[in-house]
Amino acid sequence: SQQGEEDPQALSIQEGENATMNCSYKTSINNLQWYRQNSGRGLVHLILIRSNEREKHSGRLRVTLDTSKKSSSLLITASRAADTASYFCATDFKETSGSRLTFGEGTQLTVNP
Amino acid sequence: DARVTQTPRHKVTEMGQEVTMRCQPILGHNTVFWYRQTMMQGLELLAYFRNRAPLDDSGMPKDRFSAEMPDATLATLKIQPSEPRDSAVYFCASGFQGLRTDTQYFGPGTRLTVL
Numbered sequence: 001s002q003q004g005e006e007d008p009q010a011l012s013i014q015e016g017e018n019a020t021m022n023c024s025y026k027t028s029i030n031n032l033q034w035y036r037q038n039s040g041r042g043l044v045h046l047i048l049i050r051s052n053e054r055e056k057h058s059g060r061l062r063v064t065l066d067t068s069k070k071s072s073s074l075l076i077t078a079s080r081a082a083d084t085a086s087y088f089c090a091t092d093f094k095e096t097s098g099s100r101l102t103f104g105e106g107t108q109l110t111v112n113p
Numbered sequence: 114d115a116r117v118t119q120t121p122r123h124k125v126t127e128m129g130q131e132v133t134m135r136c137q138p139i140l141g142h143n144t145v146f147w148y149r150q151t152m153m154q155g156l157e158l159l160a161y162f163r164n165r166a167p168l169d170d171s172g173m174p175k176d177r178f179s180a181e182m183p184d185a186t187l188a189t190l191k192i193q194p195s196e197p198r199d200s201a202v203y204f205c206a207s208g209f210q211g212l213r214t215d216t217q218y219f220g221p222g223t224r225l226t227v228l
Contacts, residue, residue, distance in 0.1 A: 033216065042117075042204055042219035043156075088156070090217075100146070100169065101217060103156040 004089045004104035012110040019076040021107040023089030030092040117220035131193040136205030148204040
């Protein structure tokens with residue numbers, strides 16, 4: 001399977017702490033994306049990192065990509081209760097007929113007030 | 114504020130009935146995706162279209178599922194006949210893609226319950 005795998009499956013922290021989620025994948029990619037899903041809602045794009053990039057920031061989010069290890073991490077700094085959600089990594093799995101994203105199973109993050 | 118819209122948001126039906134879900138992608142996007150999300154299987158890609166042409170529908174059970182894009186503003190996913198195992202949340206997403214996949218914008222989903 002080309003699917004990304006997130007680790008851990010679930011993470012519970014206190015407000016103000018940092019949260020780190022990891023994603024591993026199996027094939028070469030064009031880019032890797034992170035999405036957030038609040039309960040009962042659709043997925044929302046957070047950040048995209050291309051295969052030639054190693055680190056990217058967006059507000060309180062920091063994403064790293066290590067293509068040699070086929071892994072990525074998402075760091076949320078100074079977490080808030082509103083960050084409680086599921087977080088998915090998605091890899092751009094290149095096909096001959098086009099390209100599509102393959103989503104992992106997600107990390108459920110709970111931020112306790 | 115452009116967004117993907119999906120109708121209906123909730124659907125409860127009985128086994129054997131036809132179900133049609135609709136999606137309006139963001140204007141200007143050339144690619145539309147249909148996903149299904151369940152607790153057991155996670156997020157699965159069912160089918161996707163580029164410039165209204167189907168590129169991949171290998172994730173769909175072909176005997177009962179069909180996906181179409183009658184025009185650039187409407188994508189449909191139909192299940193006929195529906196079965197209890199089809200109960201899930203169905204998401205539509207759209208994006209603009211060239212040679213590589215970029216951001217996908219998801220709709221709010223249709224929660225389908227088949228009794």
